Every structure is written in structure tokens, then in C-alpha cells.
Amino acid sequence: MTTDDNLVTQATAGDQESFRQLVELHSRDIFRLAYRLTGSREDADDVVQEAFLRAYRSLHRFDSRSRFGTWLHRITVNCAMDHLRRTQREASRREPAEHEPILANQISFEPGPERLASSGQIELQVERALGNLSPIERAAFVLRHFEQLPIADIGRQLGSRTSATKHAVFRAVRKLRHELAPWMENQDVRTA
């Protein structure tokens, strides 16, 4: 039995100290995943806490043949998707400022690609591009690209079939390419 297995067994029997150790062992990895999925430190913190709470309350449903880390990973993805959907809905219900255009994203006051690239803000642009993905697209992309999970496994995590998961990854890549194309061209000009 691994350390995780022992701790899970004891935590399931009600030993909170064992669960504390599981939190200590896994929270940093879970934070990195949550950050990739949400793009914000504050949101990632919320997701990490929610994921551990959900895990604790569901310990009796944990299948001991699985790895605790994999199970927690899946819970985190679900928490992050719920969080992103909730954030989108809440933002949509807020009244915009009086002079703020409703379709504000059609109007850009941002600096152009050249200035952004030269000031090292390309990371910001990548984060914006990721932020334009739907929760499903972002989760599918993050799990394939950063977590390097096979598409079939991602489908199982997201509760969708392989073909739909593939299309979520395709859509995500297509959107990223659309958003990032001007910055890549700009990089080409600068490198030439």
C-alpha cells in the first residue's frame, strides 16, 4: 500500500489528521492544475479549496483500486469548470458601468501587437486567448497540452465521448491560433 492509500483509508475512517497530510502532499500539484484551468491565482485558490472539500465529503465513494491523485485531479477539473461557468454567469448578471459598451470586447483600447511583444506582454495575450475558450474547450486543451493526458482519458474526465473531446481540443487550438496569429507574425518580423 502506498502512503496515499494508507492516508485515504484512515481519512475515510474519520481521521482528519490523515486528510491534512493528503492536503499537504497534493495541494501544490492541484494548484498548478487549477491555475492552468482558471488563469488566475485567486480563482485557483478557490478551486483548490473546493476540490479538497468535495474530495473529503466523497471519500466514502472513492474506489480504492484507483489512485487518489488521479481521483483528486478529476474532482479539480470539475470544480474548475463549475467555477468558470459560475464566474461567467455572475459577470453576465452584473450591470455594466453607465458608459461601458455592452459588447465591450468589440472595442479595443489595447496597445498593438508590436508594442505588446516588445514590452514582453505576449504572456498576457496568451492568457487572454485561453480566457476566450469555453470551460469545456479550456479543460480539454489544458488536460491534453499541459497535463499530457490522452484524449480518451480526457473524455472520461469530462464525461464526454472521445469524438466530442477531440473536437473540443480542435476548437481550442483553432481559437488560440486565431487569437495569436498577429503576435506570431510580429515575432517573425522581429526575428527576420
Next chain:
Amino acid sequence: MSELRDQDLILYYYGEATNVEEIRRRLESSAAERVRYDELCRMLQLASDQPVPEPHDDYGARVWGHIQPKLDENEPTDRFRRWLDALLGSLLPPRRLMASAALVALVAIAFTAGRYWPSQSVIDEQLSSAAGRERILLVTVAEHLERSEMLLIELANAPQDGSLDLSRELLLAAELLPANRLYRQAASRAEQPGIAEVLDDLERLLLDIAHSGELAGDGLDQLQDRIRSSGTLFRVQIVGSRVQRLNPTTPPPTTPPPSELGDV
């Protein structure tokens, strides 16, 4: 020879292409294909370079400090279930146990439906101002279209030999129908004809799927034909993508997106 599809290149990049040798040969023999693939690699490398802040050494302790006081709290749904059990237990005699189970199931279904399907009054309230109308519509419709798109993709790609159980897809179509109807009506009232029209097409398709009974062989073949020939999947993808771009809750892009839904 037709050029490689984007999908092939993406799957090849991730090591999940089924026709690896063919793609490799094409990349070796065609400079244009190599350029496309290199661009894809560079774009994905940009994403890979995104930094993730390293959590502090005491991060685990801080997480524990936040969640530990909440561990003994029950989830609201648990409290609700216990309250309902107690109420039913006190009101109903044992011989009506089956009826109480049915009642619990009914309440649970209504509760779940209430969470996922917006009521007409909620929609009307949220649509009371022009601004609210547009914001709510964009967010909710984007989600709905994405779920519908995934369903249509599943069905369009399902094997006709019956090896895949599609009962889950039939249930999902039935679940999406009432929401689709409400969104279509809301889109008409919010004067969004582009969205209303595609939701109208989608509704007819969802209705056919939900009522198609067993999906295998000829039945599935006809449905797949219908999905392809109607162009609904394509229109759902286009409108879904535009709605998402117009969604005011997404971060502002610095390149102007296609602007009008009326183009659809």
C-alpha cells in the same frame, strides 16, 4: 492530393494521429505542409511557455487552514435530503414507502430541472433591460450551443454497427429541448434573429433525435444524413463561436472579432 486537415496536424502533434506514417511522408514531401505544421508547433509553444506561479512552501498548510473549519459542515443538498427524509418519515406510514421514494425522486428531478432549465419567469426578469437581455442571452446561449454541438458531433461520428450505446445522447437531446425552446423565444424577444434562427433549426433536429427511439443501422444513417445535409451542426458551430466572442464576460481580444451575428 488534398492538403492535410488541421485536425490531422493537431493529433499528430500530440502523438494521437492514427495515420502517423502518412502524415510524416506528407510533411517530408511538401514544404507548404511543413510550414503549416511549424506554425502550429510555434503557436502551441507560445502556450507552453505560459508561466504558472509557484505556490509558497506553506501552501498546503494554508489550504488546510481554510478548509479544516468547513470539513464538518454538511453540504446544503445533504441537509435538504435529511430534512426531507425526516419529514416523509414522520408523515408517511411504512406501507407507503414506495410512494415516498417516488416523491423524493420527483422532488429531486424538479430540483435538478430547476437548476438547469431556467423558468420563463426567470428569463423574463433577466431580460427586462436591453443590457441584461443581451448579456444573459449571450452567456446562456453560448453554453447551450456548445452542449448541443457536442451532442451533434457524437451522433454524426457514431458507428452504424450499433457498437456504441447512444441512449445517453437521446436523453441529452430530450434534456436540451425545453431549454432550447426558451432560448429561441428569448432570442426572438431580444431581437437576435441570427441566434433565434439557428435555435429554431436546432430545435427541430433535437426533436427528431429525442423521438428517434432506437438509434442504429438505417435510423442512425438517416439521422447522420440529416445532420450533415441540414447544415445545422455547421451553423451551431459558427453562431456558438461568434456568440462566445461577443460574450462580454470574456476578456477583450486585441484583434477585432467578426462583429455581427446577422452575418450568419
